[in-house]
Amino acid sequence: MLSLERLRVLHAISAHGSVTGAAEALHVTTSAISQQMAKLEREVGQRLLERNGRGVRLTGAAELLVAHAGRMLSLAERAEADLEAHRGAVVGRLTLAAFATAARGLVPPALGELRRDHPRLRVELEEAEPHETVPRVARGDLDMAIVQDWSGHPLPLPGDLNRVVLLDDVADVALPEGHPLAAGDAVGLAELAGEPWITWSRGWICTAWLLSTLRSCGAEPDIAHIAAEHHTQLALVAAGLGVAVVPRLGRDPVPGGVRFVEVRPSPVRHVYAVWRADADRRPSIRAVIRVLRRHALSGPPEPTASAARAG
Known part of the structure; x- marks a missing residue:
């Protein structure tokens, strides 16, 4: 089972173009981002990031996963919104x-x-x-x-x-x-x-x-x-x-x-x-x-x- 939080990290790297940008957006350290990505690579059994000069780039497998991650994160947000609405509390x-x-x-x-x-x-x-x-x-x-x-x-x-x-x-x-x-x-x-x-x-x-x-x-x-x-x-x-x-x-x-x-x-x-x-x-x-x-x-x-x- 893929971890939604790790998919969120991969999606953030794609959106911000770097591990540093993802870390700033998610308010975590770059080390935490790297650890989450290493776990996600073990889960999918494929390499997701490759060195590109001083930064990284997404592999083909990562690009495929990012497309699914965007839809999954959107569904998760809708589910959270529905639960919050059901509870009715601000x-x-x-x-x-x-x-x-x-x-x-x-x-x-x-x-x-x-x-x-x-x-x-x-x-x-x-x-x-x-x-x-x-x-x-x-x-x-x-x-x-x-x-x-x-x-x-x-x-x-x-x-x-x-x-x-x-x-x-x-x-x-x-x-x-x-x-x-x-x-x-x-x-x-x-x-x-x-x-x-x-x-x-x-x-x-x-x-x-x-x-x-x-x-x-x-x-x-x-x-x-x-x-x-x-x-x-x-x-x-x-x-x-x-x-x-x-x-x-x-x-x-x-x-x-x-x-x-x-x-x-x-x-x-x-x-x-x-x-x-x-x-x-x-x-x-x-x-x-x-x-x-x-x-x-x-x-x-x-x-x-x-x-x-x-x-």
Whole structure:
């Protein structure tokens, strides 16, 4: 009888491309991975890993076994979800990842409510970007992720993931307080196309959206500064070093010297939760979704004259 846990190890090596990657994903040592693989090779009577430079590669027998392992692990997850649903209790451990502003502006009050209402449920939060978290949810390294995409730039999702929309988050343009357009109520991005821009890291979906949107206005974007964190972007804006598009979710506190102006048409990013379809019946998954949706309903605050102008 094949050991499901050893098949999980082999599947992790295939998914992560190395023994080290599998060990990190499964939170064990590389020695433990090697021991489990040696036992699995004895069970099947065939070699499963071969040396490949400093790493390893899967043999043909291992590739065949990995295909079966994926289906077996999926069935095991469904069985666990059914048992958890049958018991009906919101208990156990759930790993959740969220991009930075959702981790700051949406998740903390939701986790506080879950801790009060379901003290036997342990939700562990990790801050990470969607391009990192979606593959990890699909592999089973995470139970759930809060991700984002922008209008016209959907985030590709594997077919075995479920999703639910949490909120649509409007973005405004952040201008230095002395900027000629800072006194207006609204501005078009075309009016700002030639400005020096402060944007997110290269390769992020929000950066791709900004670049394509500005190019559609007929100007090649002048990217003056790159900063992953909105608070860093706002500090650069306050110093008069450029302008930035900043969504409303989780952007407080705002430094002095920054003026938010609405953009017409309004840029919107869509915030949603994703999880594996095989885990859909888990009471813990459903409880987390319910609480996240309830807290998302209030949404980010609308900008007011006092809130828009800091300092």
